[in-house]
Amino acid sequence: MGKPYTGDQVPKESDCSFKPQDLGEFFRFLATNRDTKTFHYAGYTHFATLNSTTQQFHTFDWSWAGLKDVGSSKSTLWAGSTGSFTPCHQDSYGCNLHAQIIGCKEWLLWPPDYDLGATRLPYEESSTFSSVDVLDKNYAKSALRIVVSPGEVIFIPKHWWHLARNLETSVSINTWIELSTDSVDRIQEAITRLLVCSLKGYESSQDWVNPGEEISKPHENEMFLRQAINQSNQASGSPNMSRKDGESEQCYFIVDKAAATSDSFIQRIPLPKHPSSYKKSSQEQPDKSVVDTLINLIVCDRDIMNKLSDKLLNSSLR
Template identity: 40%
Template sequence: MAAAPGATPDSAPAAGAGEVEGERVKPFTPEKAKEIIMSLQQPAIFCNMAFDWPAHHWTAKHLSEVLHDKQIRFRMGMKRTDTVPQFETTCACVEATLEEFLTWNCNQSTISGPFRDYDHSKFWAYADYKYFISLFDDKTDIFQDVIWSDFGFPGRNGRESTLWIGSMGAHTPCHLDSYGCNLVFQVQGRKRWHLFPPEDTPFLYPTRIPYEESSVFSKINVVNPDLKRFPQFCKARRYMVTLKPGQVLFVPRHWWHYVESIDPVTVSINSWIELEEDHQTRVEEAITRMLVCALKTAEDPHNTRAWLNPTEVEETSHEVNCCYLNRAVSALFDYRTSKVVEIQALRTNRDNMKKEGLNVHHHMEMEQIDDQDLLLGTIKQEAASPFGPDLVPVILSSEELPSERRGIFEGDGKDFVGKDGEHPGKLHCTKRQRMMSKNEDVVAEQIASDSSMAPSQTFISTDDLLDCLVNPQVTSIVAQLLIKGRSLWS
């Protein structure tokens, strides 16, 4: 039932091509789009890249007709503005069809069915993290309606995608994704994104409770923060954007984000793009899983609901987690071995070129390529800013978040171009000079301020200990030591 896919990557014009003979064309070739994604170090919005995707027309109403009576799990949350994040462990769940969701979302006072116990004026509903491969298991043709290959990832489509459908107020707590970078296609309604750079991690008070592999949560409700309990948060830099239908948001690796629906119904599709750094991250995540599960299970063997995110359905036994850690380390070494083979092949090719006496000047340049450059396969070069009408940077918010929620109070980027085509708040494609390592002295202060209590209340809980043991910076160091030690044993 899926419509025919849009233009193939080979038919895409060069960057900035614009209109040609009345035919609408895309501003970036797949190769250029991928180059931008792999080099850009800040969030940005791609415009006019998905106008011909069949999924462009996937409204919630359309999807309800496609899925018919299929039961979907909705997370139910309260429309409230207190300072505590609404983690998934505190939300109720409802099994319902999309049609039942849309009926409830019309705010009918005499509603019956699965949503009958949830007053629409007090609750929001969110069908989040719905993997296409499970949702459309009997309609796999629909995978072709999503064309991530337009962004330089051949063959990538709905099979590697996730669907999100929510009512107004539905949101995900502030978190960072451990793996990859993120592309998000907005289909229906608008979503407001609050983003924070990786180097501000100490100011976001990271926690692994509730535990979910690949997600590091913040203890802070970033739209209504408790600055008395979390004073370091005032140092965090907030980038904001309202994502509109047809736009694709790029979220770089390890950028924190809080996402909220600001229209009655929102539909979005995302795909996490794998990166080379994920190989070590899997080891870090395996270490985290082992420690969290061991300590929390020992604390209360019969109650995982309080700390294990509902998305985690795998067994949490120590034996299983040990196997997971060993597999992650083995996979890392297998990956490194394959890269060594690539390096050796490149060196052999270089030596052969020398023997044949081809292009002496080119050989001299190749001699200067170190092993790291060979490992990466390319030499990164400084490039001109890619920003323009079809690639809009997400900029640093200059306004303080008010105590009462506003509507849209940040620009959508359409008027971002200033004098000489430059954006006053943009970052360059190179990494920021201020790296997380310079914030290591903040980690202890952050944890101490979070755990501080009156003398009569001093008590170190399991969660307090885990905040230190599985702090992202700590697990990174432990993983490096573990990998180094394993290398010496080999």
């Protein structure tokens, strides 16, 4: 639960309050809720955590989108009131199919190389957040804005920045599609976890951790890194193979599940090039701690992380 955007800064999840609630009760609340000063959101709810009384969710699958064996067990539920949102971020792994079931949802998207002040604090595994007010007109006007209606699916290419905001009471379902390039990203996520927990773990408070994220112990972080390296070696056979796929196509997709033929199944629209309006050198926050700045300088720099992961892979093959 949180306050909708008022024009100064997009709220973070850490600015919100949380409480457990029965899903049926939450849906009944959404149907009668008239509170416009507070949004209510049940986001990122894995189907595996829903019990057998919600059979209509457990029958959902993605076969109509050409994805075999991707059913409800690999899907996630999102339901919220007007104004509820997912903060602007990049996903580390795969690409994202998001199906709108009830209501309309607004999406703002920027290409992976668009500079939105990437930060890993507050820390959440596999999510890089934007540190700027992306709803400010200087950023929003450069975004690709898409409003997705019931019966449509939006495809988010890998590493694309995206913010999603419910324009009305909304229910949607998503799944992530794994890509071969994910093996390198998993190494870099393990490096990030090891670094963040090592440098920030001494603090008594955990306001640097996003709600719901569990902090693992040092020996567990080292184990995650070893596992990621081993999995990458098994998947690729050589250190650099897993990055040869290239990035996701420079376009977005809206899928109409009612389309009769495969040719009309996907509307493909090229995206324009966007010049960055964010300058790292001029936007550094003077009140950020040395540790926080160090973390962001390392883990948000793709060249540094690529070199680190390549060095680890090369060392593991000797």
